[in-house]
Amino acid sequence: MEQRVHFVTVATRDLDRARDFYVDGLGWTPTLDVPDEILFFQVAPGVMLGLFEAEAFAADLGAGTPLLPAPTGFTLSHNVESPAEVDRILAQAAAAGATVVKSGQHAAFGGYHGHFADPNDLLWEVAHNPDWQVAEDGRVTLGPPEE
Incomplete structure (x- = not known):
């Protein structure tokens, strides 16, 4: 596989x-x-x-x-360009009916993030991580950009 x-x-x-x-x-x-x-x-x-x-x-x-309970133990993550965009999306999600679980704040990984749960309790992270790069071919690099 x-x-x-x-x-x-x-x-x-x-x-x-x-x-x-x-x-x-x-x-x-x-x-x-x-x-x-x-x-x-x-x-x-x-x-x-x-x-x-x-x-x-x-x-x-x-x-x-049997019907399964709401999914737990994972997040779907949406990475954005700035801390301000994290806060904007958290506010948009809340206005649309989400519950903000963790307001935007500095993260242990060195960036900035927050979390919301959609109306069915699906958990999302909205994050700004300056060490996260996605190449044009879709490959993801974690860590500072290579010099």
Whole structure:
């Protein structure tokens, strides 16, 4: 198996609230929107975020699969160009219905970050990391830029 991910699909308790939050609140454009089932967003070259209505998600896994609780133990991260942009996005997310879990602040990694939970408790980090670079081919470099 190659080391890559094409879809991140998350069971979502309230797909309508998710749609309102991401589309109306954050201004995202869905790639595919199947009411009462799933909502897909292109989030990077070759990578989709799927928000799958929880009961449909359980049915897709198979008979007898219980509904799963809100996802925990991970964050989706959105990296931005400045600390001010971190604060702006946290405020935009809060205005759209998110709960700010951690306000913007200096981070142990040397940058600046904060966290919010979307209306279905999916946890996001918004971060400015000056040592994070993404090349035109999509490769990520962690650490100070090479001289």
